[in-house]
Amino acid sequence: MVEMNMIQSLNSALETMLEKDENVVIFGEDVGYFGGVFRVTDGLQEKHGEHRVFDAPLAEGGIAAIAFGMGLNGLRPVAEIQFADYIFPAYDQIVNEIAKLRHRSGGEFSTPVTIRTPAGGGIKGGHHHSQSPESQFTHTPGLKVVYCSNPNNAKGLLTSAIECNDPVIFFEPKRCYRGPFYGDPHNVPTWKNHPKGEVPEGYYSIPLEQAEVVREGDACTVIAWGAMVHVCEQAIKDSGINAELIDLQTLVPWDRDTVVNSIKKTGRCVIVHEAPKTSGFGAEMIASIQERCFWHLEAPIIRVTGWDTPFPHTTEWDYLPNPERIAEAIKKTQEA
Numbered sequence: 001m002v003e004m005n006m007i008q009s010l011n012s013a014l015e016t017m018l019e020k021d022e023n024v025v026i027f028g029e030d031v032g033y034f035g036g037v038f039r040v041t042d043g044l045q046e047k048h049g050e051h052r053v054f055d056a057p058l059a060e061g062g063i064a065a066i067a068f069g070m071g072l073n074g075l076r077p078v079a080e081i082q083f084a085d086y087i088f089p090a091y092d093q094i095v096n097e098i099a100k101l102r103h104r105s106g107g108e109f110s111t112p113v114t115i116r117t118p119a120g121g122g123i124k125g126g127h128h129h130s131q132s133p134e135s136q137f138t139h140t141p142g143l144k145v146v147y148c149s150n151p152n153n154a155k156g157l158l159t160s161a162i163e164c165n166d167p168v169i170f171f172e173p174k175r176c177y178r179g180p181f182y183g184d185p186h187n188v189p190t191w192k193n194h195p196k197g198e199v200p201e202g203y204y205s206i207p208l209e210q211a212e213v214v215r216e217g218d219a220c221t222v223i224a225w226g227a228m229v230h231v232c233e234q235a236i237k238d239s240g241i242n243a244e245l246i247d248l249q250t251l252v253p254w255d256r257d258t259v260v261n262s263i264k265k266t267g268r269c270v271i272v273h274e275a276p277k278t279s280g281f282g283a284e285m286i287a288s289i290q291e292r293c294f295w296h297l298e299a300p301i302i303r304v305t306g307w308d309t310p311f312p313h314t315t316e317w318d319y320l321p322n323p324e325r326i327a328e329a330i331k332k333t334q335e336a
Helices: 006-020 044-048 060-072 084-104 134-138 151-163 228-239 256-266 281-296 323-333
Strands: 002-004 024-028 053-055 076-080 114-119 144-147 168-173 197-199 212-215 220-224 243-247 250-252 269-276 302-306
Touching: 002 006, 006 024, 006 044, 006 076, 006 151, 006 197, 024 060, 044 053, 060 076, 060 084, 076 151, 084 114, 084 134, 114 151, 134 144, 134 168, 134 250, 134 269, 134 281, 144 151, 151 168, 151 197, 212 228, 220 228, 220 256, 220 323, 228 243, 228 269, 228 323, 243 256, 256 281, 269 281, 269 323, 281 302, 302 323
Parallel strands: 024 053, 024 076, 076 114, 114 168, 144 168, 220 243, 220 269, 269 302
Antiparallel strands: 002 197, 144 250, 212 243
16 A cells, blocks of 8 residues: 555556556547646656557547547547536537447447546636536436545546446546645635545555445435545534445445435435536435435435536635535534
C-alpha cells in the first residue's frame, strides 16, 4: 500500500491496465503529451507510446464515436471527456449507439468502452465546468454509471470499469483530485477532507454495483457519492447523531441490498448529491427505497442537493450542499 491522492491513483489504475491488457488504449483532449488538463494521464504516453495513449481533436462526438468503433472491434478504449459539462456533444453517440449495441445485436457484440470525465463544482469553474450530469445517463439502459470519491475506490472502480464488457460512464469529482477543503475559500473552514489515501500499488479492483459503508450508525442512513461523501462525514460529526454513511460508488446498477439493510436498521434516510434536486438520482432512489422499506421508515426521506438553477460562479459555496444543510436534515429526521 502506498499513499496517493486521487490523480495518482487514477494514473496508477490506467498504468496497471495498459500493462495488463494490450487492448487497452487511452485517448482524449490533451491526454497524451500534456498528460491531461488535470494531469491524470501524465507520463503514460511517454511509457506506452503514441499508438496507445494519444490526443483527440476538440470534438466530443468524435471521441465517443471512435471509442464505439474501437470497442466494437476488440479494443478496450478509455476515452476522456475533459469536463463532464462537455459530454453533451457526445450524448447521441453514447445513448443511441454505445449503450444499445449489445441489445441491438442480440448479445453478439459488446462495447467495452470506459468514458472518464471530471464532474462537480468546488473549483470556481462556473456554469460550464461544474455540473454533475450523472442522472442524464442513469436513465439510459445499457450504461453503467460510476462515481468515485477517494483515491482507493477511484483506482479499484476504474479498473473494474475498464474490464467491464458493458460501457461505463466514470465520473471523477474534480474537487477531490488533490484534496482541497470543502468550505468557502474566503472563510477559513474548520473541516477538511483527507487528500491522500492508502492505495494498493499493483492490480486490484472493486466490484461495480457494490456500495461501501463508510461509517456505521443506527439513527439515520445518509447516502452520497463523489465529493459529497466527505462533506457528509463532517455533517454527521457536526450533527451529534449516530448516522450511518453509505458511499454508493456505482449509481447504475446501485447496491439496493446495502441501502435497504441499512434503512431497515435506522428507519430514517437522507440522500445528498450536488446535482439539482428535480429529477436528480436521489429521486429514483427514494422511489425504490419506498417500495422496499415503507413499513420500516420512521420519517420522510429527505434530499439535500444543489439548487434548481444553472451552476453559479461567485456563489458556488451557497449552491453546493454543505455540512450545515446536511446536519440540519439529519436532525430533522429525528423529529418524527
